[in-house]
Amino acid sequence: MGKLRALIVDDSSVMRKIVERSLRQAGIDLEQVVEASNGAEALGALRDHAVDLVLCDINMPVMGGLEFVRQVSTLELAEGVPIVMITTEGSESHVVEALSHGARGYIRKPFTSDQVKEHVLPLLDKKP
Amino acid sequence: MSADSKIALSARSQNWLPILELSVQEVFDIMLDCTVQPAATSERPARGEFTAMVGLAGSLCGILTLGCGSQAATRIATRMLGPEIANSKDQVCDALGELCNMVAGNFKNKLAGLDGQCILSVPTVVSGGEYSFHSLADGESLEAVLLFEGAPLVVRLELHS
Numbered sequence: 001m002g003k004l005r006a007l008i009v010d011d012s013s014v015m016r017k018i019v020e021r022s023l024r025q026a027g028i029d030l031e032q033v034v035e036a037s038n039g040a041e042a043l044g045a046l047r048d049h050a051v052d053l054v055l056c057d058i059n060m061p062v063m064g065g066l067e068f069v070r071q072v073s074t075l076e077l078a079e080g081v082p083i084v085m086i087t088t089e090g091s092e093s094h095v096v097e098a099l100s101h102g103a104r105g106y107i108r109k110p111f112t113s114d115q116v117k118e119h120v121l122p123l124l125d126k127k128p
Numbered sequence: 129m130s131a132d133s134k135i136a137l138s139a140r141s142q143n144w145l146p147i148l149e150l151s152v153q154e155v156f157d158i159m160l161d162c163t164v165q166p167a168a169t170s171e172r173p174a175r176g177e178f179t180a181m182v183g184l185a186g187s188l189c190g191i192l193t194l195g196c197g198s199q200a201a202t203r204i205a206t207r208m209l210g211p212e213i214a215n216s217k218d219q220v221c222d223a224l225g226e227l228c229n230m231v232a233g234n235f236k237n238k239l240a241g242l243d244g245q246c247i248l249s250v251p252t253v254v255s256g257g258e259y260s261f262h263s264l265a266d267g268e269s270l271e272a273v274l275l276f277e278g279a280p281l282v283v284r285l286e287l288h289s
Contacts, residue, residue, distance in 0.1 A: 011250065014222040017209055018159070059229075061250060088233025088248060108237070109230045110158040 003031035004124065005049065009042040009056040009068065010086070015109075019055050019086060025113035026120065039068030046077045053124065054078065056103075058087040058094065066094075066101055073102040082123035086111065144239070144285070149272045151235040152194075152283050155227060156276065160207040164274040164281065171273050171280035178221070179261055180228035183249035188236060190265045190287035194228040198255070200279035217255070225251030231283065 006023060008016045016035050023030060034049045036042035040063040042056065054072075058065035069083055082104040087094070090108035098106055105119045149166055156164045178201040181193045196204070205223035229251045236246050254261070263269075267289035274281045 012222050012226045014205070014208060014219060015226050059248060059250060088229055088237075090233060090237045109233060110155045112158055 003029045004052040005032040005034070006030055007034045007036065007042060007045055007049070007051045007054045009036045009039065009054065009060070009065065011037050011057065011060040013037075015057070015086075019116075022111070022113040022116040023055075023120070026117035028120065028124070039063030039065060039071070042068050043071060043075070043077065046072065051078065051081060053120065054081060054083040055086050055120075056083060058085055058089045058098070066097055069098060069101040069103050082120075084120055084123065144235075145270050145272060147238050148235055148270060148283060148285060149274065151231050151238060152272060152274055152281070155230045155234055159227070159230065160204065162207060162276070164276045167273045167275045167280055169271060169273050171275070172282065177257070177259075178224055178253060178255045179259075180221075180224040180251055180253045182225075182228050182232040182251045184232065184236065185247050185249070187245040188239070188287070190267065190285060191263050192228065192232040192235065193261065193263075193282075193284045193286075194224065194231060195261075195282040195284075196224075196276070197279055200276055200281065201255075203277060203279075221253040221255065225253045228253075235285070 008019050010016045020033050034045050034051060036045045038060040056065045056068060065085055065087065072078055072083065083102065084105035084107060085098045085103050086107045086109060088109045095106045104123050107115055107119050153164055156162055177195055177197055179193055179195040181191055183191050201220050201224055204227060205220040208223045209219065229248065232248050263286040265286035265288050267287035269284060269286040272283045
C-alpha cells in the first residue's frame with residue numbers, strides 16, 4: 001500500500017484534524033488530505049481531486065453524509081473508492097442505511113486509531 | 129402528564145444517570161486519553177464559562193448540555209488537537225461542540241429501544257462570563273458533575289415530557 005489521498009468530510013474542523021491524525025496513527029501514509037465541511041462540498045472535491053479513500057460524517061448542514069453517499073453512487077463519482085462513515089449516529093438503522101447507499105464501513109464516535117485501522121485497512125488492501 | 133407517567137419518567141431518569149456519567153467518561157477516555165471522575169453536584173465551573181448543547185428529537189426529546197470554565201475548555205481543545213493547533217476560541221468552541229455531540233451520541237446509543245428513533249442536532253456553543261442558560265424542556269432533568277483535571281464539568285440532560 002503506497003501513499004494515499006484521503007477526503008475527510010465533517011462540519012467540524014476539529015474532527016477533521018482528529019480523523020486525519022487517526023489515519024496517520026493507524027499507519028496510513030497520506031500523500032494528500034482534502035477536506036470538506038458538508039456533502040455538497042465533498043461532491044465538488046471529488047470532481048476536482050482524485051482520492052483513494054473517503055471518510056464522512058452523517059449529521060452535517062447543507063448536505064448530510066447519507067445523501068452524499070447516495071449522490072456519489074448515482075453520479076458514478078469516485079468509482080471503487082471506499083467510503084467509511086464516521087459518526088455519532090451509531091444506531092443499527094443508520095448503519096444499514098449507510099451501507100445500502102454504498103458506504104463500505106462504519107465507525108462510531110468516539111473512536112480510537114485502532115478502530116480506524118481495523119475498519120479502513122482491509123478496504124484499502126482490497127482496492128483494485 | 130399523569131402521575132403514573134411522571135413516576136415512570138422519574139425512575140427512568142434516575143436509572144440513566146450512571147449511563148450519562150459512563151458516556152462522558154468513555155468519550156474523555158477515548159478522545160482525550162484522560163479520566164474524569166464524578167464529583168459533588170455542588171461543584172460549579174468558574175466564571176468565563178462555555179456551554180455546549182446538542183438537541184435530541186424523536187422518541188427522546190430534549191437537550192444535552194456540557195458546561196465548563198474557559199481554562200478547562202482550552203485544556204480540552206488542547207488535548208483533542210495539540211497545543212499548536214488549539215489556539216483560537218473558534219477551535220475551542222468547535223472542540224467542545226464535538227465533545228458534547230459525542231457524549232449525546234454515546235448516551236443515546238447506550239439506551240435500549242431508541243434505535244434510529246432519536247436524532248441529534250448540530251451542536252451549538254455559548255461562551256461568556258455573564259449568561260444564564262434556560263431550557264424550555266418541561267420534563268425531567270438529570271445532571272452529572274465530573275472533574276476534568278480538577279475542574280468541574282457539568283453535563284445536563286433536560287427532557288421534554
